[in-house]
Amino acid sequence: MTTPLALLSVAPAFADAKPATQEQSSKPTVKQLEKAAEIARKAYEDAVKAVRDARDALDVLATDASPLRVAQKAAEKEATKAATAKTAADTAVTDAKTALAALPADATVEQKAAAEKAVTDAEAVAKTAAETKTAADAKSATAQDALDNARVAAAQQISLAQQAEKDALGVKKAADKALADALEEEGDEGDGKCVLEPEFTTVVTGLPSTVVAGKWVDFKLRLTNGTDKTMDEVYPFVTVHASDKNGIKDLSHLLKLQWSSATSKAWQNVDVENYVDRIAPLKAGAHSDIKLRLKADAKAPDGQGVAFVAGDYWNDDTSCGGTPDLTTYEFKIAAAGTKPGTVPPAKPGKATKPPVAAPSPQGTSSPQPVSGALAKTGSNSAVPQIALAGAAAVVVGAGAVFVVRRRKSDSAA
Known part of the structure; x- marks a missing residue:
């Protein structure tokens, strides 16, 4: 090498x-x-x-x-x-x-x-x-x-x-x-087919660094295929988690996340697997935008949150892969009625590297992580309190490419 x-x-x-x-x-x-x-x-x-x-x-x-x-x-x-x-x-x-x-x-x-x-x-x-x-x-x-x-x-x-x-x-x-x-x-690519793709990126813009409870905030997720090959099916991943300002109480259930895209303009809730609208295809050098909006319930107290974004792809020739890292965007939650003034956008935190393991056979009930960026999360030193958020993300985000593979199999059935 x-x-x-x-x-x-x-x-x-x-x-x-x-x-x-x-x-x-x-x-x-x-x-x-x-x-x-x-x-x-x-x-x-x-x-x-x-x-x-x-x-x-x-x-x-x-x-x-x-x-x-x-x-x-x-x-x-x-x-x-x-x-x-x-x-x-x-x-x-x-x-x-x-x-x-x-x-x-x-x-x-x-x-x-x-x-x-x-x-x-x-x-x-x-x-x-x-x-x-x-x-x-x-x-x-x-x-x-x-x-x-x-x-x-x-x-x-x-x-x-x-x-x-x-x-x-x-x-x-x-x-x-x-x-x-x-x-x-x-062997971090799992079964030898799914690979980590550094030129495949997911970037959030417009997410404010402070979210006032009870109000929707709009932002955008851009997925860019920086490779020289078309990705036949792309699955954007996004999830949000939160805790109180002491990092003790999980407030994730008070967050509501929805998406909208060019092919599905009506606002829809992010599904239980934290995937949004499928992009098919995403050509070499092209990008696609997903509109997102987030609201903390009006009764949410002051706290802190984090958004995790990544993406996976599946090709017709059965090759697959995902973004090498899961990127974090940290934000504060302000109680309803707070007037934060001018709020700068949330900045991307240090991306995390996923662990790799062999996938479970299709049809089993306990998928294991293979590749992609969704298997391991955490927060940087700025918000070490969000332990619950990191733990929740590990549960819901494990095995991104495995999920893609399962979806592909389901759609072909």
């Missing part, structure tokens, strides 16, 4: 931990590949942020709040003022000379002296005005150059950041594939 070794070479935090005597031909363990994949994921996220920051920096230069823009505007205003003063001074010189030339032949010595002095004084003012204008013009040009150079540098930084993002994505994909291959080789 040359790819994992190449990946490890770009992950210093991991590579430095290798013994000096380790040969490059040795095969990395799953644990090492998981660490490398995590490093690659973090590097990619940092690269994405760097692109966003670089674009923001360029946008700032176009605003009046930019210090360089402020300096350029001030210098430009100063140059305009100096140009106006020079024009007035030049006009004064012309007028003084005209007045001197217009003196009558019988003008007194005093009159001639005064007219000559007016010309001299006007020329002195004009000279100073010309010098001031030259300096102001130079200052304005310097300020403009500084702004232009900053814009060019910002644009170049965007280009560099975008290339770094592209490179980081390539490393991330290689890391994900190396990990998936290693898991497959160890």
Whole structure:
């Protein structure tokens, strides 16, 4: 497996931990590949942020709040003022000379002296005005150059950041594939047909980080087939669980979750197996959106909740698989009547890796997990109290691909 070794070479935090005597031909363990994949994921996220920051920096230069823009505007205003003063001074010189030339032949010595002095004084003012204008013009040009150079540098930084993002994505994909291959080789795909698919993703958007009891909140689940092959049937998985704010009392029964899709627009409750509308097919590179809505019962107390999302697929050639991870989205539950103000969206937590075991024969009453992302759940350090939620998810989510397989069998009967 040359790819994992190449990946490890770009992950210093991991590579430095290798013994000096380790040969490059040795095969990395799953644990090492998981660490490398995590490093690659973090590097990619940092690269994405760097692109966003670089674009923001360029946008700032176009605003009046930019210090360089402020300096350029001030210098430009100063140059305009100096140009106006020079024009007035030049006009004064012309007028003084005209007045001197217009003196009558019988003008007194005093009159001639005064007219000559007016010309001299006007020329002195004009000279100073010309010098001031030259300096102001130079200052304005310097300020403009500084702004232009900053814009060019910002644009170049965007280009560099975008290339770094592209490179980081390539490393991330290689890391994900190396990990998936290693898991497959160890038998984590169950019966050899179902596989973990890193390019198959499920992402939630619009779920608020605080849900007020008694009110529906709308959000969306997007499933994306990032592979180069069509998935004939895709089964989105979504479930929500909750506990009180101390993590002791299970409040999951007070949550109501419904879905709607392009093929079934009426709101429907998520079924007992926590699957929503089947997508058939999901073409390579395509995505499909499922509308979701969630409500905590009006009598629900303050608490905390978590949504789990994943997806599985089944192909006509009997190959199958699922998302490698089950992603969590944590949210707070506020008692009815609470006015939380502006609420940011819930952010995805650290995905969990599923355990793998052989499936039970079709028709048995106790399915075992095989692959997909639904067999193992939990919460990150931000909400360690949701133990009940994690336990409930293990029960309802075990054996995602097995369920898909059973559904496929049932539909064919």
